[in-house]
Amino acid sequence: MYNSHTELSALSPLYRKLVLESQRIAARFRVPEFYRQFRVQYSISKKLFFAHPLVVYVKNLVRPRLVDSFGHGLDHSTKVGIDAATIVLLEAEKYANVSDRLERLMVLGEIAGLLHDIHRGKENHAEKGAESARKILKPFPLKKREVNWISCAISNHEAFRVPSPCPLPWGQLLSDALYDADKFRWGPDNFTKTVWFMVNYKSIPLGEVVEKFPWGINGILKIKETFRTSIGQQFGPDIIDVGVEIGKEIYRYLLGEY
Numbered sequence: 001m002y003n004s005h006t007e008l009s010a011l012s013p014l015y016r017k018l019v020l021e022s023q024r025i026a027a028r029f030r031v032p033e034f035y036r037q038f039r040v041q042y043s044i045s046k047k048l049f050f051a052h053p054l055v056v057y058v059k060n061l062v063r064p065r066l067v068d069s070f071g072h073g074l075d076h077s078t079k080v081g082i083d084a085a086t087i088v089l090l091e092a093e094k095y096a097n098v099s100d101r102l103e104r105l106m107v108l109g110e111i112a113g114l115l116h117d118i119h120r121g122k123e124n125h126a127e128k129g130a131e132s133a134r135k136i137l138k139p140f141p142l143k144k145r146e147v148n149w150i151s152c153a154i155s156n157h158e159a160f161r162v163p164s165p166c167p168l169p170w171g172q173l174l175s176d177a178l179y180d181a182d183k184f185r186w187g188p189d190n191f192t193k194t195v196w197f198m199v200n201y202k203s204i205p206l207g208e209v210v211e212k213f214p215w216g217i218n219g220i221l222k223i224k225e226t227f228r229t230s231i232g233q234q235f236g237p238d239i240i241d242v243g244v245e246i247g248k249e250i251y252r253y254l255l256g257e258y
């Protein structure tokens with residue numbers, strides 16, 4: 001549930017009310033299968049996110065650069081980072097001899113999650129983010145190829161674009177996991193948070209939001225075909241479906257109230 005008062009304070013009273021109302025509606029729906037089935041892997045990833053010195057350092061570094069008021073702030077980046085590392089953990093089981101480097105790969109996934117939207121709101125934010133990530137990570141105790149993987153993953157995270165191949169299976173896994181974790185946010189997160197921050201940021205009146213709501217829901221369904229890891233392909237569509245069901249209920253509420 002929503003816990004960032006700093007983020008909420010960026011909203012107009014009407015959109016703040018609608019965030020809270022949307023979350024009240026969403027609480028009646030089921031938790032997507034990914035978060036139920038992989039609770040153990042998710043908590044391993046979450047623990048790493050809040051304890052690993054490299055991840056904590058990057059988090060403090062990017063905090064002032066993330067645009068909270070646009071709905072793509074630290075909360076979004078944290079969720080993407082934790083989910084990306086959870087997917088890495090689940091996918092890496094397919095590879096032999098992975099255990100010694102698994103935690104490292106998860107840390108890279110979390111760093112990529114934290115950095116992927118630092119230029120959100122700008123033109124070509126994925127490419128710009130990839131470029132900045134290289135510069136930011138230069139003094140870090142990371143291998144050159146690890147920085148390359150993070151940068152490649154960030155440049156590939158936009159929807160409906162053909163991704164570039166990333167070096168080595170590990171780089172590719174990182175890229176695909178980051179993409180899927182970011183698109184998991186098109187599920188319940190979108191309707192309970194992102195959409196309201198974006199319309200508030202762009203000063204779009206509620207009447208227009210209501211009018212375009214069904215169109216927005218249809219647009220979201222297209223993302224279901226784009227998941228890149230096998231975990232994403234298996235569990236991503238369910239996350240989107242739960243989000244869409246919540247979205248439809250929010251739409252019914254809006255039609256009744258406004």
Ligand SMILES: [Fe+2]
Nearest residue numbers: 116117120157
């Ligand atoms: Fe993005």
Ligand SMILES: [Fe+2]
Nearest residue numbers: 072116117182
């Ligand atoms: Fe994102």
